[in-house]
Amino acid sequence: MKSNTILLVFVIIIVIAAISYVIGVLMKRRNEEKLKKLEQRKLDLFDLPVFDEVDEIKKMHLVGQSQNTFREWSQKWEDISTSSFAELESRIFEVENLNETFRFFNVKDAIAAVDETMTEMETEVAEIRQGLKELKDSEERNSLAVQEALDQFGELNEKIKNESDSFGPALPVVQEKAEEIEKSFKQFVNLNSSGDPMEARTVLVQAEEDTYALADLVDDIPPLVSELTDTFPGQLDEIEAGYNKLLEQHYQFPTKDLPEEVRQTRGQIDDALSALKKMELTEVQNISSIVTTRIDQLYERLEKEIEARQYVEKNLDVALKFVAHVMKNNRNLMIELDHTSQSYTLNNNELGMTRSFQTQLDGIERQLLQIQEHLKDETVIYSESAEAIEASLNMMEDTENQQVEISDSLKNLRKDEEVAAEKIETYEFKLRRMKRYVDQQRLPGVPQEYLEFFFVATDRVEELSRELSKIRIDMDEINQLVAFCDEDMLLLDEKTNELVDSAALTEQMLQYANRYRHSHPQIEQAINKSLHFFTEEYRYQTALDEIGVALEAVEPGAFKRIESIYFQNKEMMY
Numbered sequence: 001m002k003s004n005t006i007l008l009v010f011v012i013i014i015v016i017a018a019i020s021y022v023i024g025v026l027m028k029r030r031n032e033e034k035l036k037k038l039e040q041r042k043l044d045l046f047d048l049p050v051f052d053e054v055d056e057i058k059k060m061h062l063v064g065q066s067q068n069t070f071r072e073w074s075q076k077w078e079d080i081s082t083s084s085f086a087e088l089e090s091r092i093f094e095v096e097n098l099n100e101t102f103r104f105f106n107v108k109d110a111i112a113a114v115d116e117t118m119t120e121m122e123t124e125v126a127e128i129r130q131g132l133k134e135l136k137d138s139e140e141r142n143s144l145a146v147q148e149a150l151d152q153f154g155e156l157n158e159k160i161k162n163e164s165d166s167f168g169p170a171l172p173v174v175q176e177k178a179e180e181i182e183k184s185f186k187q188f189v190n191l192n193s194s195g196d197p198m199e200a201r202t203v204l205v206q207a208e209e210d211t212y213a214l215a216d217l218v219d220d221i222p223p224l225v226s227e228l229t230d231t232f233p234g235q236l237d238e239i240e241a242g243y244n245k246l247l248e249q250h251y252q253f254p255t256k257d258l259p260e261e262v263r264q265t266r267g268q269i270d271d272a273l274s275a276l277k278k279m280e281l282t283e284v285q286n287i288s289s290i291v292t293t294r295i296d297q298l299y300e301r302l303e304k305e306i307e308a309r310q311y312v313e314k315n316l317d318v319a320l321k322f323v324a325h326v327m328k329n330n331r332n333l334m335i336e337l338d339h340t341s342q343s344y345t346l347n348n349n350e351l352g353m354t355r356s357f358q359t360q361l362d363g364i365e366r367q368l369l370q371i372q373e374h375l376k377d378e379t380v381i382y383s384e385s386a387e388a389i390e391a392s393l394n395m396m397e398d399t400e401n402q403q404v405e406i407s408d409s410l411k412n413l414r415k416d417e418e419v420a421a422e423k424i425e426t427y428e429f430k431l432r433r434m435k436r437y438v439d440q441q442r443l444p445g446v447p448q449e450y451l452e453f454f455f456v457a458t459d460r461v462e463e464l465s466r467e468l469s470k471i472r473i474d475m476d477e478i479n480q481l482v483a484f485c486d487e488d489m490l491l492l493d494e495k496t497n498e499l500v501d502s503a504a505l506t507e508q509m510l511q512y513a514n515r516y517r518h519s520h521p522q523i524e525q526a527i528n529k530s531l532h533f534f535t536e537e538y539r540y541q542t543a544l545d546e547i548g549v550a551l552e553a554v555e556p557g558a559f560k561r562i563e564s565i566y567f568q569n570k571e572m573m574y
Contacts, residue, residue: 149208150185152215157182160218168225169277174217181210221276224284228272232291236262239298250378251305258301265294308382312371312389319389319396320368326396327361329403330354336410344413345474350406357399364392413475420468420478423485427461430489434496441500445538450499457488501566502540506530508562509547516554526550 157178160167167174184207191200243258272287333354337346367388374380435454438446464481467473510530516523526547533543548559 149204149211152211166222166225168221168229169273173277173279174214174221177210177214177217181207181214184210217279217281220281224272224276224281224288227288228269228276228284232269232295233266235295235299236265239295239302242302246302246305251309252379252381253301253305254381254384258298261294261298265291265298268294305382308386311386312375312380312382315389315393316368316371316375316385319392320365320372322393322396323361323365323368326400326403327358327365329400330357330361333403333407334358336407340410340413341472343472344410344417345472345476347474347476348409350409353402354406357403360395360399364396368392416475416479417468417473420464420482423482424461424465424468427457427464427485427489430493431458431461434492438496438500441503443503443538443540444535447499447538447540450495453492453495457485457492460485460488499540501570502544503534505563505566506534506540506544506547508566509544509551509559510534512558512562513547513551516551520554523550523554 160171160174160178184203188200188203188207191203240259240262268287268291272284272291275283275287334351337351337354340346341351371380371385371388374385431454460481464478464485467478467481510527513523513527517527518524526549530543530547533539533546552559
């Protein structure tokens with residue numbers, strides 16, 4: 001029993017030992033993999049071309065702030081590449097020894113410490129490389145920027161030298177600015193060559209700004225100089241020559257100040273050149289704009305006289321013939337008005353208007369003849385004469401239109417008189433017809449209201465006839481009477497039909513109502529009232545209403561039926 005127990009314990013110890021060994025081997029291999037990765041990271045870090053990058057920048061011979069920055073990065077790299085790398089290798093070696101002796105708990109902490117150190121070194125190396133790159137980029141940027149700026153400045157400087165005449169009085173100032181920029185570039189080159197790109201950058205930025213400003217001047221000044229020294233003087237010379245030539249051709253001008261305006265404009269050009277010498281470009285541009293406007297106005301004055309001469313030579317004879325034509329028409333119109341005024345009243349001041357036409361035409365004729373005289377003695381001012389001729393043509397055209405209107409109105413007087421005379425016959429015929437129509441109805445009498453209106457209409461026609469019979473008639477009054485008579489005839493015709501229709505319908509209603517006379521007392525009473533209105537008072541519409549209401553009460557629809565039959569028969573008769 002005791003020997004079995006001892007055997008079991010022994011077996012257990014062997015199993016535990018075997019398991020421990022296996023676990024130890026596995027942990028050792030795992031740690032070896034980690035150490036292998038750490039070793040590879042160390043090699044990768046050590047293989048980075050930091051030494052080459054440091055040597056490359058060292059060859060730039062940096063000084064000043066740039067040199068201080070480089071020294072800081074270089075020292076950091078030296079510390080890492082010597083002591084830090086040596087310490088790292090020593091710590092890795094210690095971890096390997098611990099792993100070989102199966103001191104796994106110590107190995108774990110040691111590997112973690114080495115990994116942390118490795119990460120810190122990688123971060124520091126990355127910062128060093130970035131700092132070195134920025135120094136290099138700064139140097140390269142300065143080199144590229146200075147080359148571009150120098151190229152641009154060289155082009156500007158070359159243009160200033162080759163085209164110096166195009167800068168006029170501004171040349172000394174432009175040259176001075178170019179020299180200052182050139183000094184700035186030399187200062188920049190010196191700083192950059194001595195290895196201080198940071199400080200050189202400030203100088204370069206200012207030099208670039210000055211170069212851009214100079215480029216603007218080089219673009220803006222030559223066109224201004226060209227205007228002030230070539231274009232404007234040439235235009236003024238042309239204006240003076242043209243003015244003198246026109247004077248030789250006997251042109252006259254409203255004012256004699258054109259040479260003085262040319263002189264003043266030349267003075268403004270001199271002012272602009274003085275401002276240009278001081279580089280007051282805004283003032284130069286303002287004066288240039290004013291000079292442009294004045295020169296345009298001077299050209300317009302010359303062109304106006306030339307164009308006016310063509311107009312005068314073309315239209316003066318036309319205007320003289322036109323005024324003769326319109327004056328002839330006016331004389332004929334005066335004769336026609338004098339003749340017409342003997343038979344008609346002229347209510348629209350036709351005579352006064354025609355006399356005023358004559359006064360205007362006399363003035364126009366005098367003015368045109370005066371222009372003709374000035375043409376002969378070569379003292380005419382063409383622009384003023386052209387305006388006068390144009391105004392006279394417009395005025396005569398308007399006068400002729402008014403003459404036509406007056407002449408047409410005179411013709412209408414005769415036409416309106418004939419129409420009125422014809423209408424009198426029509427009115428008299430209508431009055432006779434309506435009187436005969438009423439008489440044919442054999443009514444007991446005619447309402448006083450109708451008679452009064454009939455007599456009013458008759459009197460109006462007689463008044464119209466009397467007005468037309470006068471030696472001198474007023475067609476405005478006659479036309480008004482004609483309008484009144486037209487209205488009277490329409491209304492009288494309407495009243496006549498109403499009178500006849502109401503009387504005839506009353507008779508038919510009374511005749512139809514007799515069938516109810518004995519059976520309906522109210523019908524008999526209505527018949528008696530209606531007969532009274534009909535035979536005694538001649539109020540035919542009232543009589544119709546009286547019998548119609550009573551009949552409708554006894555036999556609904558009878559009134560409308562009888563009325564409809566009546567008007568149907570009436571239409572057939574007429």
